[in-house]
Amino acid sequence: xxxxxxxxxTVLVTDxxxxxxxxxxxxxxxxxxxxTFRGEAPTTVExxxxxVTVGALNAIxxxxxxxxxxxxxxxxxxxxxxxxxLTGDDSSQGIDLYLSTSSAGGGLQMIVSGxxxxxxxxxxxxxxxxxxxxxMDSISAxxxxxxxxxxxxxxxxxxxxxxxxxxxxxxxxxxxxEQAEIILAAAPRPRFGDTLKLPVIYAGNKDAAAEVIDIIxxxxxxxxxxxxxPKLEHENLGPAREAIHELFLTHVxxxxxxxxxxxxxSPVPIMPTPAAVGDMVSSYAASYDLQVLCAxxxxxxxxxxxxxxxxxxKPVFNRTVSANLGMSYSVANVLVEVGPGEIARWLAYQxxxxxxxxxxxxxxxxxxxxxxxxxxxxxxxxxxxxALKLSLEHHRSLAVGLSGMQQTRGIADVFxxxxxxxQLVDMMKLDLVIGSGGVLSHAPxxxxxxxxxxxxxxxxxxxxxxVDSIFMMPHLGVFSSVHHExxxxxxxNDCIVNIxxxxxxxxxxxxxxxxxxxxDKGILAEVKLDGEKIATVLYDKIELIELEPxxxxxxxIVPAGRQIDVGSGPGVENKREIITGGYGLxxxxxxxxxxxxxxxxxxxxxxxxxxxxxKLIQKESR
Amino acid sequence: xxxxxxxxxLQIRSRVTLRKLRELPVAGExxxxxxxxxxxxxxxxxxxLQGDMIILRLPEKMGIEPFEAMKGLxxxxxxxxxxxxxxxxHSGIFGLFKSRxxxxxxxxxxxxxxxxxxxxxRMEAQEVEVDAYVSGKVLEVVQGKSITIETRGVWxxxxxxxxxxxxxxxxxxxxxxxxxxxTPEIPEDVAGKVLVGGRQPTLxxxxxxxxxxxxxxxxxxxxxxxxxxxxxxxxxxxxTGDEDIPMxxxxxxxxxxxxxxxxxxxxxxxxxxxxxxxxxxxxxRAGAIRPEIIISETEQGLTELDEEAPAGVLxxxxxxxxxxxxxxxxxxxxxxxxxxxxxxxxxAFTRVLRAKLExxxxxxxxxxxxEAI
Numbered sequence: 001x002x003x004x005x006x007x008x009x010t011v012l013v014t015d016x017x018x019x020x021x022x023x024x025x026x027x028x029x030x031x032x033x034x035x036t037f038r039g040e041a042p043t044t045v046e047x048x049x050x051x052v053t054v055g056a057l058n059a060i061x062x063x064x065x066x067x068x069x070x071x072x073x074x075x076x077x078x079x080x081x082x083x084x085x086l087t088g089d090d091s092s093q094g095i096d097l098y099l100s101t102s103s104a105g106g107g108l109q110m111i112v113s114g115x116x117x118x119x120x121x122x123x124x125x126x127x128x129x130x131x132x133x134x135x136m137d138s139i140s141a142x143x144x145x146x147x148x149x150x151x152x153x154x155x156x157x158x159x160x161x162x163x164x165x166x167x168x169x170x171x172x173x174x175x176x177x178e179q180a181e182i183i184l185a186a187a188p189r190p191r192f193g194d195t196l197k198l199p200v201i202y203a204g205n206k207d208a209a210a211e212v213i214d215i216i217x218x219x220x221x222x223x224x225x226x227x228x229x230p231k232l233e234h235e236n237l238g239p240a241r242e243a244i245h246e247l248f249l250t251h252v253x254x255x256x257x258x259x260x261x262x263x264x265x266s267p268v269p270i271m272p273t274p275a276a277v278g279d280m281v282s283s284y285a286a287s288y289d290l291q292v293l294c295a296x297x298x299x300x301x302x303x304x305x306x307x308x309x310x311x312x313x314k315p316v317f318n319r320t321v322s323a324n325l326g327m328s329y330s331v332a333n334v335l336v337e338v339g340p341g342e343i344a345r346w347l348a349y350q351x352x353x354x355x356x357x358x359x360x361x362x363x364x365x366x367x368x369x370x371x372x373x374x375x376x377x378x379x380x381x382x383x384x385x386x387a388l389k390l391s392l393e394h395h396r397s398l399a400v401g402l403s404g405m406q407q408t409r410g411i412a413d414v415f416x417x418x419x420x421x422x423q424l425v426d427m428m429k430l431d432l433v434i435g436s437g438g439v440l441s442h443a444p445x446x447x448x449x450x451x452x453x454x455x456x457x458x459x460x461x462x463x464x465x466x467v468d469s470i471f472m473m474p475h476l477g478v479f480s481s482v483h484h485e486x487x488x489x490x491x492x493n494d495c496i497v498n499i500x501x502x503x504x505x506x507x508x509x510x511x512x513x514x515x516x517x518x519x520d521k522g523i524l525a526e527v528k529l530d531g532e533k534i535a536t537v538l539y540d541k542i543e544l545i546e547l548e549p550x551x552x553x554x555x556x557i558v559p560a561g562r563q564i565d566v567g568s569g570p571g572v573e574n575k576r577e578i579i580t581g582g583y584g585l586x587x588x589x590x591x592x593x594x595x596x597x598x599x600x601x602x603x604x605x606x607x608x609x610x611x612x613x614x615k616l617i618q619k620e621s622r
Numbered sequence: 623x624x625x626x627x628x629x630x631x632l633q634i635r636s637r638v639t640l641r642k643l644r645e646l647p648v649a650g651e652x653x654x655x656x657x658x659x660x661x662x663x664x665x666x667x668x669x670x671l672q673g674d675m676i677i678l679r680l681p682e683k684m685g686i687e688p689f690e691a692m693k694g695l696x697x698x699x700x701x702x703x704x705x706x707x708x709x710x711x712h713s714g715i716f717g718l719f720k721s722r723x724x725x726x727x728x729x730x731x732x733x734x735x736x737x738x739x740x741x742x743x744r745m746e747a748q749e750v751e752v753d754a755y756v757s758g759k760v761l762e763v764v765q766g767k768s769i770t771i772e773t774r775g776v777w778x779x780x781x782x783x784x785x786x787x788x789x790x791x792x793x794x795x796x797x798x799x800x801x802x803x804x805t806p807e808i809p810e811d812v813a814g815k816v817l818v819g820g821r822q823p824t825l826x827x828x829x830x831x832x833x834x835x836x837x838x839x840x841x842x843x844x845x846x847x848x849x850x851x852x853x854x855x856x857x858x859x860x861x862t863g864d865e866d867i868p869m870x871x872x873x874x875x876x877x878x879x880x881x882x883x884x885x886x887x888x889x890x891x892x893x894x895x896x897x898x899x900x901x902x903x904x905x906x907r908a909g910a911i912r913p914e915i916i917i918s919e920t921e922q923g924l925t926e927l928d929e930e931a932p933a934g935v936l937x938x939x940x941x942x943x944x945x946x947x948x949x950x951x952x953x954x955x956x957x958x959x960x961x962x963x964x965x966x967x968x969x970a971f972t973r974v975l976r977a978k979l980e981x982x983x984x985x986x987x988x989x990x991x992x993e994a995i
């Protein structure tokens with residue numbers, strides 16, 4: 001297979017998801033790189049067909065059929081080599097390269113440990129999440145649990161890998177070793193291979209490494225890598241992430257059904273799906289100097305990826321997984337987290353709380369059913385807003401900048417390290433939000449998806465809203481590792497759908513003047529396009545300004561008051577060049593956080609008015 | 623792929639051969655051999671689970687440094703220690719004010735870490751036993767690991783359940799299929815019984831049946847508030863089976879207020895008094911686990927039941943149940959299966975079917991929202 005970027009013209013990529021395996025064909029056409037054909041099939045990692053390659057071949061066969069391109073080599077079934085026909089003189093047949101990502105079988109599941117929750121444990125979490133893992137539990141010396149509670153919790157988990165961190169290099173060793181004692185006492189068994197030792201990566205105080213091996217070396221297969229926090233103010237996630245990827249391939253993938261074959265099909269290592277998505281988001285943000293937020297809301301989990309700049313202006317990538325926030329399997333968990341009232345407040349009709357509860361429980365037990373009535377669709381979209389809100393809160397808590405400083409306070413120096421952390425997620429500075437997952441990507445109307453993100457994330461200032469058309473980001477992420485420019489090109493042309501730009505002026509909440517506070521008849525900002533005033537953002541109102549799509553324009557937002565922020569700071573105008581989305585501009589005059597009327601009827605009326613303004617009621621019920 | 627976009631329906635089989643894999647959590651002993659006959663309550667496998675390890679933090683407990691703890695240590699790695707045994711003794715200044723640490727439990731000193739001064743004390747192994755769950759024949763034994771029991775009989779899957787495996791005697795409640803199950807509907811003699819029938823239970827009925835010793839309830843539905851009250855908490859994920867409740871519950875239809883499945887009722891009514899195995903465990907993920915009721919065929923056979931009718935095929939004429947509003951819970955007959963996707967009220971394009979309801983009206987429903995029954 002070819003692997004050099006300049007030699008590639010036809011690349012086949014599969015993503016083996018937990019339920020569906022999706023195959024995409026990327027081709028270099030005269031106009032540039034495009035995603036041309038797709039096929040999908042159920043993933044096969046469970047009996048009766050426990051071989052991931054069967055599902056992959058089914059999906060590839062579908063691509064072969066729809067593209068009329070011969071991809072699979074005749075008689076490949078009886079051969080031990082990869083099944084692909086490679087391009088030769090006839091460029092209309094075969095492929096140049098095959099790549100794959102995988103999250104089948106529940107993805108990569110890890111336990112992480114550290115000493116201080118908001119320091120080394122957080123670094124461990126960031127390393128694991130960035131490598132594409134789901135964190136089953138995080139142990140910290142200060143997590144508020146007793147030893148026996150930690151041991152009891154961990155001993156029943158079956159992780160793929162444990163990542164141990166703790167202490168700065170040269171710091172105290174005692175507490176790190178105590179964490180090792182906890183791991184030994186709990187002795188979690190690895191998920192795959194009953195006879196194998198549990199893979200443990202140690203990325204803590206380097207001076208304690210030998211003693212950690214002494215304690216857990218018999219129980220576990222310990223790999224030692226550089227400390228994730230060699231100094232308090234320095235985070236070094238790369239070596240731990242690489243070790244996780246290595247173990248993912250050697251321990252997890254190779255023991256999953258059929259993966260040893262799949263690994264041989266590609267010259268490029270299989271990437272965990274979320275790691276590939278993260279790479280695509282980082283790569284795109286870096287290429288265009290953007291601050292980006294991307295949420296993939298699935299049936300069981302919601303992944304959030306972001307690139308925000310730190311205090312020094314350097315882009316920082318973060319990923320979080322909200323393991324039990326989702327739209328089908330986990331839908332009732334969203335209900336439990338926020339309560340039926342918080343969900344019902346987004347509805348443009350009255351629904352009793354018991355009805356909300358029963359309907360969502362029924363979705364939970366029949367996750368593949370779909371809304372038939374518009375009211376039922378709105379209920380799912382209301383859940384989506386709350387799931388996005390919760391997952392962003394979770395993301396904010398982990399996406400923090402480091403500005404650590406050491407203070408000696410006596411007893412145990414490790415506990416005296418206090419970091420003054422700051423949140424990286426600043427919605428006012430966000431340039432682009434990308435929604436992914438069925439409820440957003442396949443919303444019957446694109447503006448519904450935009451509204452879910454506008455409400456759920458509480459967008460502020462000026463933000464471009466887009467959706468991933470067919471969840472192509474995993475494929476593009478792994479492709480990006482081989483051909484960065486081509487992946488970016490496809491990302492823009494075929495992957496993200498630019499829906500609209502949201503303009504949301506935000507101002508400090510004043511006491512007892514809430515409903516009538518903005519001056520000048522409730523005008524919050526003026527909006528100019530190419531020098532011409534086209535609209536005003538009105539207090540508490542939403543308005544849609546439809547524009548011709550895909551036009552480069554100069555957008556200027558002028559705040560109507562010194563305290564009103566439209567994205568460039570209070571009272572400062574925001575001037576940007578934009579490429580217009582399919583639906584133009586959404587002007588949102590609701591301050592943040594969004595407040596709603598306490599009265600049911602008023603609230604329903606307000607939601608209905610928003611849907612009417614965005615022409616969603618007519619469009620969706622037609 | 624959209625052609626497969628319908629739910630095949632839960633299994634309701636009056637004569638089926640089932641295999642139940644009974645696995646040990648760790649290597650142990652399998653007590654039967656291939657071909658042996660077992661009863662549902664027979665213990666078929668046994669193992670010793672490694673005991674818990676507790677960490678004795680000597681420096682912390684005694685207020686001394688780790689090296690001082692090591693100096694005063696009275697045990698060594700591998701020693702068996704009884705509760706109350708002296709583990710460490712430390713002499714204060716000039717040998718005065720001795721402090722001592724005695725073991726809080728019995729176990730083996732498996733780990734002594736010099737750097738921390740802590741001791742890992744491994745407690746006694748715990749025995750775990752696995753029963754057969756169903757009556758039948760041993761089909762396969764993997765020594766030290768698992769045993770597979772094959773049984774033939776009735777197999778009914780519910781849509782959702784709570785509580786783990788239970789064995790009991792089927793007792794049909796004297797209620798109609800669409801009747802609320804309240805306390806008067808629960809008779810006094812329900813100890814050891816799997817109660818069957820009715821639309822939905824009240825919380826008081828669940829509590830009464832549990833208190834009287836019933837081991838299971840099979841009914842049409844449950845409302846979310848009653849479920850939360852019975853469990854004592856709100857269930858977040860449809861992963862159940864480990865709940866600490868005395869009586870398992872299996873619902874055949876869903877949440878809200880829906881009568882019990884006619885087909886389930888018609889089978890179980892005929893099996894009043896027979897021994898049943900049931901499990902409320904539900905896991906709605908890939909490789910879904912649904913709750914179940916199994917009644918194994920005994921010497922008397924299953925003569926009460928008619929021959930089994932095939933189910934689960936979606937074609938014109940098939941009987942279906944609709945599983946989503948606005949027709950949730952209704953049954954109908956398929957009259958048309960259009961090939962092309964159609965636009966539905968939400969604006970989505972999806973494959974649909976047309977079905978005739980019992981009142982004669984024809985409706986259009988997404989295929990994803992029906993189950994063949």
